[in-house]
Amino acid sequence: MDTFKDQNLNVISLALKEREAEILSPVATLSNTGMRRVHDARLEEGYRQTFSVDVDRILHSRAYTRYIDKTQVFYLIHHDHITHRVLHVQLVSKIARSIGRYLGLNEDLIEAIALGHDIGHTPFGHDGERFLSELCRASGIGDFHHNVQSVQFLDRVERKGKGWNLCLQTLDGILCHDGEVHNQILKPERNKTFEMLENEMVLKKENPLPQLMPMTLEGCVVRMADTISYIGRDIEDAIRLNMIKRSDLPKESVDVLGNTNGTIVYHLVTDVINTSFQNTYIAFSQKISEALKRLKDFNLERIYMNPKIKKETDTIKTLFGILFEKYLDDIENENRSSVIFKGFLEDMSEDYIQNHCKEEIVRDFIAGMTDQYFLRQCPEDMRPEITSK
Numbered sequence: 001m002d003t004f005k006d007q008n009l010n011v012i013s014l015a016l017k018e019r020e021a022e023i024l025s026p027v028a029t030l031s032n033t034g035m036r037r038v039h040d041a042r043l044e045e046g047y048r049q050t051f052s053v054d055v056d057r058i059l060h061s062r063a064y065t066r067y068i069d070k071t072q073v074f075y076l077i078h079h080d081h082i083t084h085r086v087l088h089v090q091l092v093s094k095i096a097r098s099i100g101r102y103l104g105l106n107e108d109l110i111e112a113i114a115l116g117h118d119i120g121h122t123p124f125g126h127d128g129e130r131f132l133s134e135l136c137r138a139s140g141i142g143d144f145h146h147n148v149q150s151v152q153f154l155d156r157v158e159r160k161g162k163g164w165n166l167c168l169q170t171l172d173g174i175l176c177h178d179g180e181v182h183n184q185i186l187k188p189e190r191n192k193t194f195e196m197l198e199n200e201m202v203l204k205k206e207n208p209l210p211q212l213m214p215m216t217l218e219g220c221v222v223r224m225a226d227t228i229s230y231i232g233r234d235i236e237d238a239i240r241l242n243m244i245k246r247s248d249l250p251k252e253s254v255d256v257l258g259n260t261n262g263t264i265v266y267h268l269v270t271d272v273i274n275t276s277f278q279n280t281y282i283a284f285s286q287k288i289s290e291a292l293k294r295l296k297d298f299n300l301e302r303i304y305m306n307p308k309i310k311k312e313t314d315t316i317k318t319l320f321g322i323l324f325e326k327y328l329d330d331i332e333n334e335n336r337s338s339v340i341f342k343g344f345l346e347d348m349s350e351d352y353i354q355n356h357c358k359e360e361i362v363r364d365f366i367a368g369m370t371d372q373y374f375l376r377q378c379p380e381d382m383r384p385e386i387t388s389k
Helices: 002-023 041-045 050-059 062-069 085-103 107-116 125-138 146-157 168-175 194-206 217-240 251-257 261-276 286-304 313-332 339-345 350-354 358-367 371-377
Strands: none
Touching: 050 107, 050 168, 062 085, 062 146, 062 371, 085 107, 085 217, 085 261, 107 168, 107 217, 125 313, 125 358, 146 168, 146 194, 146 358, 168 194, 168 217, 217 261, 217 286, 251 261, 251 286, 261 286, 313 339, 313 358, 313 371, 339 358
16 A cells, blocks of 8 residues: 555656646756755655755754744834744745746745745844854954855754755855845856855855855845845834834835835836746846835935944844853853753764864854844843833
């Protein structure tokens, strides 16, 4: 009976592969091209498609669970309707899969990249990323970038240092997602290898300026969808928190994209599909790209750099420094009662321990913290207050 079921599953699996080849675009990434660092015979013998397996592994990772208490933009604010990181990645996934469906791309690969792209984010969003980067740079381990750290978590930290053995195409899309950088057009740099992935991670830590380009169109779609998902959503959150008014939005952008998250997303998604259809690149039209750039500049000035959300920045920065030094001392002195031993290094693989210096171990531990866990590790008299809105 089991043999009969297995045969049926194999028939279905073969049919899915054939359907992919028939209905996907010639420039899409087929599931049977997925490359893993370590050969896994069980996956080849199984019926699940390659990138669908990556989706499952990311969803079941401990780092994915911690998305639920990771800052998107606004931190130390108690408000039930403000976007957190977990919602952001779901929005990126939905938007990117919608674009990918119309362009005939691999939706499983798109979903894997989208769900995993922000797993390396620190507590307290981009401010936390900047503070941790300063500490890492001063410690001689290079800059900290959440996209590099996302690969680090999924490939080298998860499963007690064994990693999830995800496909190169998935890890590459995660590494190269860089939604903060404005691009009108993205052309994939194909034929990458795991060695090239490693080199790009090292390069990014040494020099943050060079832009990394995904190796697949699916990766390019996620990168565009990252921007599409946050640009209007951040505006709605800022309006909800009385930081800006809808009438403040730049007229030149409003005339093209609208003034609500729904209309902004609709116009951006529609434009990407129309501009990219049957092409070997993913792009916005020039008119839409210029309107989006003006809106991103507005968000940077009026939202992300707004002093109203920076009141506790100096305190958070100080706390990052205190925890970084504390955990370095705990490792140096083998303080086994420390949470870095009990909550992170316990049962960690020998391979991870041997291949990471103490500064890198501290980096990984702090980067993986949720906002609330971070605060619980800080001196009680220094913890900033959380306000209700």
